[in-house]
Amino acid sequence: xxxxxxxxxxxxxxxxxxxxxxxxxxxxxxxxxxxxxxxxxxxxxxxxxxxxxxxxxxxxxxxxxxxxxxxxxxxxxxxxxxxxxxxxxxxxxxxxxxxxxxxxxxxxxxxxxxxxxxxxxxxxxxxxxxxxxxxxxxxxxxxxxxxxxxxxxxxxxxxxxxxxxxxxxxxxxxxxxxxxxxxxxxxxxxx
Amino acid sequence: xxxxxxxxxxxxxxxxxxxxxxxxxxxxxxxxxxxxxxxxxxxxxxxxxxxxxxxxxxxxxxxxxxxxxxxxxxxxxxxxxxxxxxxxxxxxxxxxxxxxxxxxxxxxxxxxxxxxxxxxxxxxxxxxxxxxxxxxxxxxxxxxxxxxxxxxxxxxxxxxxxxxxxxxxxxxxxxxxxxxxxxxxxxxxxxxxxxxxxxxxxxxxxxxxxxxxxxxxxxxxxxxxxxxxxxxxxxxxxxxxxxxxxxxxxxxxxxxxxxxxxxxxxxxxxxxxxxxxxxxxxxxxxxxxxxxxxxxxxxxxxxxx
Numbered sequence: 080x081x082x083x084x085x086x087x088x089x090x091x092x093x094x095x096x097x098x099x100x101x102x103x104x105x106x107x108x109x110x111x112x113x114x115x116x117x118x119x120x121x122x123x124x125x126x127x128x129x130x131x132x133x134x135x136x137x138x139x140x141x142x143x144x145x146x147x148x149x150x151x152x153x154x155x156x157x158x159x160x161x162x163x164x165x166x167x168x169x170x171x172x173x174x175x176x177x178x179x180x181x182x183x184x185x186x187x188x189x190x191x192x193x194x195x196x197x198x199x200x201x202x203x204x205x206x207x208x209x210x211x212x213x214x215x216x217x218x219x220x221x222x223x224x225x226x227x228x229x230x231x232x233x234x235x236x237x238x239x240x241x242x243x244x245x246x247x248x249x250x251x252x253x254x255x256x257x258x259x260x261x262x263x264x265x266x267x268x269x270x
Numbered sequence: 271x272x273x274x275x276x277x278x279x280x281x282x283x284x285x286x287x288x289x290x291x292x293x294x295x296x297x298x299x300x301x302x303x304x305x306x307x308x309x310x311x312x313x314x315x316x317x318x319x320x321x322x323x324x325x326x327x328x329x330x331x332x333x334x335x336x337x338x339x340x341x342x343x344x345x346x347x348x349x350x351x352x353x354x355x356x357x358x359x360x361x362x363x364x365x366x367x368x369x370x371x372x373x374x375x376x377x378x379x380x381x382x383x384x385x386x387x388x389x390x391x392x393x394x395x396x397x398x399x400x401x402x403x404x405x406x407x408x409x410x411x412x413x414x415x416x417x418x419x420x421x422x423x424x425x426x427x428x429x430x431x432x433x434x435x436x437x438x439x440x441x442x443x444x445x446x447x448x449x450x451x452x453x454x455x456x457x458x459x460x461x462x463x464x465x466x467x468x469x470x471x472x473x474x475x476x477x478x479x480x481x482x483x484x485x486x487x488x489x490x491x492x493x494x495x496x497x498x499x500x501x502x503x504x505x506x507x508x509x510x511x512x513x514x515x516x517x518x519x520x521x522x523x524x525x526x527x528x529x530x531x532x533x534x535x536x537x538x539x540x541x542x543x544x545x546x547x548x549x550x551x552x553x554x555x556x557x558x559x560x561x562x563x564x565x566x567x568x569x570x571x572x573x574x575x
Contacts, residue, residue, distance in 0.1 A: 100408070100410065101302060101407055101408060101409070102386060102405060102407060102409045103409075105302055105305075105405045105406075105407060106387075106388060106402075106404065106405045107305050107405075108401075108402040108404060149390070149399070149400045149401070149402065151373065151393060151396075151399045151400060151401045152399070197372065199370065199372040199373060199393070199396065200372040201372070201395070207396065207398075209397065209398060212398045212399070213398055216398060252370075254401065256402065257305075259302070
């Protein structure tokens, strides 16, 4: 009997000493890449938009558990054969915004953009616009409060005019924070 | 989580897996660690997991002996339940993680799986942008481990020590988990009978595998000495040891998922042990302190002998 009591005591001691527990809530920042691909038709100007439902970029198991968001880079690259220069701006419009807000402007030889240019690496061809970046960050954060739907645009000019169809690709790189409460299942729902 | 809830979970978990592992629900902890690692590439994954191999390795190499007295011949069988625990210090709670390429600063101090809140670091050259690292998983100052241990002998002053717990996969809740350890202890007194203390040398190898996620190995060689004082045995030892851990997980960065395999080495290489055992009629109690890069304790209850 004494041995049993000691054994149970040992188990309880080892189970409780140090209060080994899993943290009550754990935040996993999920990397997120928002793609915006714009078609540039032959000519000297372009203006193209795409629509993005933010939910679709987040792993299904975390969609109900988004707490916060942030972004850290914008990348621009191009595809298609062209030898001139390109300039323009990338903008966002979402929620109740009356007009689009420019997130960044870009300008340079088309060939330079055939290698992805990034604001994070300090590309001389891209200039971030603070107000637009804040608006984009708010768009990402809106993932925490419900379905976020945004219009992403690229508009600008080509010199000389292009005779073929080209493409401009903008990638917004950010993170959304999935908050998991200890004891949740893999589906991220409450127990 | 309330302390009561933690206690109930811990006790049930331990009983359910045959006194094998630590006091956290293993499957949940594994799942949480895997989630945290999802966005971590190699170097950051290494930094995040490194304390696990340091602490687990120190635990796996603990508690093998509580006396150096081994007779030359005679039947000896002993069953122990050995609990070990490593102290989780501040250096096990943080590491220097790499931010994305081009980010300023290039590194930032954040938490390991034994920390609490991950660091959010602002890019000092690009206002409005920032990057965050995942939170830790375990909130603890003590990382425990429990194993059953069988010691049999004696043949030419030699004993075999075995730890073995096979835990089958239980649906999706608990992955297949196996602990196995084997070692030999050999008495030196039979060769040097004039020694004032009981002295033995030993070698141990251990393996702890969580299928599809972790594969830990431990190795230890050393010498130990002990002296009996009535029902009390005072013992100590010096050992060289190593521990390794391989972890496999999938890392998803910016929509691209790649398999990651990390090979980590535990911090402990040399340990000093000092302990005491109380030998009663049908059982014995023992406890020791192990000092090395990681400080660990071991204590337990033994039957037979």
